[in-house]
Amino acid sequence: MSTRTLLILGGTGFVGRAAAEEALARGWHVTVLNRGRAAPPPGVRALRGDRTADGGLAALAEGEWDHVLDTWSDAPVAVRDAARLLAGRARHYTYISSRSVYAFPMAAGAAEDAPVIDASPDAEATEYAADKRGGELAATAEFGADRTLLVRCGIILGPYEDVGRLPWWLTRIARGGRVLAPGPRDLPLQYVDARDLAAWALDAADAGLSGPYDLVSPPGHTTMGRLLDTCVRVTGSTARLCWTDPETVLAAGVIPWTQLPVWLPPGEVHDALHGSDVGKALAAGLRCRPVTETVEATWAWLTGLPDGVPGRPERSPVGLDPETEARVLGPA
Template sequence: MRLLMLGGTGFVGRAVADEALARGWQVTVFNRGHHEAPPGAAQVTGDRTSPGGTAALAQGTWDVVVDTWTGAPSAVRDAARVLAGRAGHYVYVSSRSVYRYPAAAGLDEDGPLVDASPDDGDDGDYARAKRGGELAAAEAFGDNALLARAGLIIGPRENIGRLPWWLHRIARGGPVLAPGPRELPLQYIDARDLAAWVLDAAARGLGGPFNVVSRPGHTTMGELLETCVRVTGGAAELRWTAPERIVAAGVEPWSQLPVWLPPGELYDTLHRGDVSRALAAGLRCRPVAETVADTWDWLQSIGGRAPQRPDRPVVGLDPGTEAKVLAG
């Protein structure tokens, strides 16, 4: 199989490229050349945000194209148009953010979507940008466009900082503000499981939208943080705290306490989506213990400091605020 990875040097794209290489696929990575391609992959350089930036893609044929673009949909449109007729399948890694908010618990792929256009050159609104990217891929590839609507993505090479923040905070030890309830079910996907499913599904010729994330409750907030304690050496003391107390203290869920959301509309939207279609199509999700341990090992291998995407805000709670909440 011949894979063209649009990107492929960061988090999800790198997981896809690595998985394809491990399978013996021929991999070509298209990016701006700021980072080297994974070992074993060919590299083609171009900037899809510049006029004529996809010219380097005018030659060649591929069985599968995987695109993780998160900016203006017009960039997906231009790439898909250039590749139409020379690629068998176009996989666009989208997001469950494309559903209109609030997305009810149990919402499947037929839920109402945000309004968007594939011709939009603005990447200011994430949900509209992702939906516009979906429309662009489908416009050029029809039934051969696979729309992988991921949820929360964690695992080695994460460049948003959610799981790395928890690992670093817990490794520091002492009392840790643990947002409850401890039994709160979580829904996420390891980037490597997303990569494996995307390649399997594309090779099988699947098309259309799929919610590609674990079943709700694949793990819990308690299991996630307790696994972080074990993996990092067990020096931290988790202080489970009621959601009402955390919110009343002005702490921002998701951004200051990554992954966590108190029960309510946003929690239902992000942690209670229906994934039966992807599960029926072969999605398999590894245990949370493996994801946490592998992410910690990766952090140690790079000196402990995770890369940070420049277009995303830094996450995490400062020590002073944490101490005040724990003392209150």
């Protein structure tokens, strides 16, 4: 088998970096195009370009690739312009999308045939779900349905995470003391490790898969209890998890998902986001590593950072402030 050539639009952040490292480990030739705000993985060919600026794709005026992987989360027109430029010089286009493209509320057990929201491939940036759906439409319009793979991810965790969900839990637990742990302990969770996402996406692209695939672990891959217990063990913390029923957490005004990352109280929204049917991706080779491996690798990455946890400037920070946590927990 000949060495593959891969172009990553991005390649220095979370999912893009995981894909670059996975492709390099396979011996592929990897090119990345980004704004140069972060150093790409050693071994890639780095091109500079700002997709939001006039002439921002000039570095891609020449070249051919087997596969393109695009992680863009902003204006769909940027996906449209890049895909249009590359459609005659690349065999396959993988767009990293999101399960947020489905019409809300999603039914528990929903799969790829669930209704999606309205969006435009020619839109400027609006909001996350519409931007992702517009990106899907843009990529498909330029490359064609048979050459475009739409990877609709759920929660993504693992090393290089720049949303801050698992990093927040790890740093909070490492700090010790009483930790507000939102119950119930056996609440099932779905997520995908970015490294498993990258491995599957490269395999799927090489196999020529197309169309939408929901990419997240099987329902109940882990639980809130196993996730936080693993954080305690991996960090070596003396923290005490104080399991608190959802009603108490909500009555205190704590916002699920943002102030307590990953967590949603039992109910319709939880079941929709943590009960996805991923049979299609599993049949196409998706394999998800144990939660222990994800937590251990994320902690190892965090403890090696010189400047703290990276974040996305366009997103609000996640996590619960100490004062609110203490108020909800009450006297020791």
